[in-house]
Amino acid sequence: MTALIDPNVTMRDLLVQFPGAQRALFRRYHIGGCSSCGFRPEETLAEVCARNENLPVEEVVEHIVTSHEGDLKLQIAPADLAEALKSDPNARLIDVRTREEFDAVHIEGAIFFTQELMQEALGNWDRNALLAIIDHLGARSIDAAAYFAGHGFENVKSVRGGIDAYVQEVDSSLPRYSLE
Numbered sequence: 001m002t003a004l005i006d007p008n009v010t011m012r013d014l015l016v017q018f019p020g021a022q023r024a025l026f027r028r029y030h031i032g033g034c035s036s037c038g039f040r041p042e043e044t045l046a047e048v049c050a051r052n053e054n055l056p057v058e059e060v061v062e063h064i065v066t067s068h069e070g071d072l073k074l075q076i077a078p079a080d081l082a083e084a085l086k087s088d089p090n091a092r093l094i095d096v097r098t099r100e101e102f103d104a105v106h107i108e109g110a111i112f113f114t115q116e117l118m119q120e121a122l123g124n125w126d127r128n129a130l131l132a133i134i135d136h137l138g139a140r141s142i143d144a145a146a147y148f149a150g151h152g153f154e155n156v157k158s159v160r161g162g163i164d165a166y167v168q169e170v171d172s173s174l175p176r177y178s179l180e
Helices: 011-016 022-030 045-050 057-073 078-087 099-104 115-124 138-150 162-169
Strands: 094-096 131-134 158-159
Touching: 011 045, 022 057, 022 078, 022 138, 057 158, 078 138, 078 158, 078 162, 131 138, 131 162, 158 162
Parallel strands: 094 131, 131 158
Antiparallel strands: none
8 A cells, every 4th residue: 555655755745645644744753743843845755754863764654544544434425424414313513613614604403613512522422422523624623533533432523525525515505615
């Protein structure tokens, strides 16, 4: 599987192919999470590895691929979410977008995420029931899903493509929007 990533790929292109690569690099190697450990989009993966204690490129590639596979397992398709929300009374949908985005458009039954909600969920919610997390395009929600999975939620999912994909694939009566 590691052949999917050429060590000479630019970081820009790597992040297109593997959107969670920056999160994976930061989690294991502390690369790319802040200005002191960042990388330039035009840098190659091999260059980033070389200037970070000569990390073995093959090991880094394997970690990115494995993390990507884990990210895919944490996702739920918009249509599958819609079905689960209809058929499973214990399923919950948490919306992690801003208050303005949520107020502008949200899926019926979605719960706006707050710190108080997080405390309630961690303390009282069924950790085996479906807990789906949605954002605008599906990028931030995967971090939230990983957080809840790390706190023992067995069936937590990030909605693939976010509310934008949900509107396109499930409910076109909801308005689409873009952030500027």
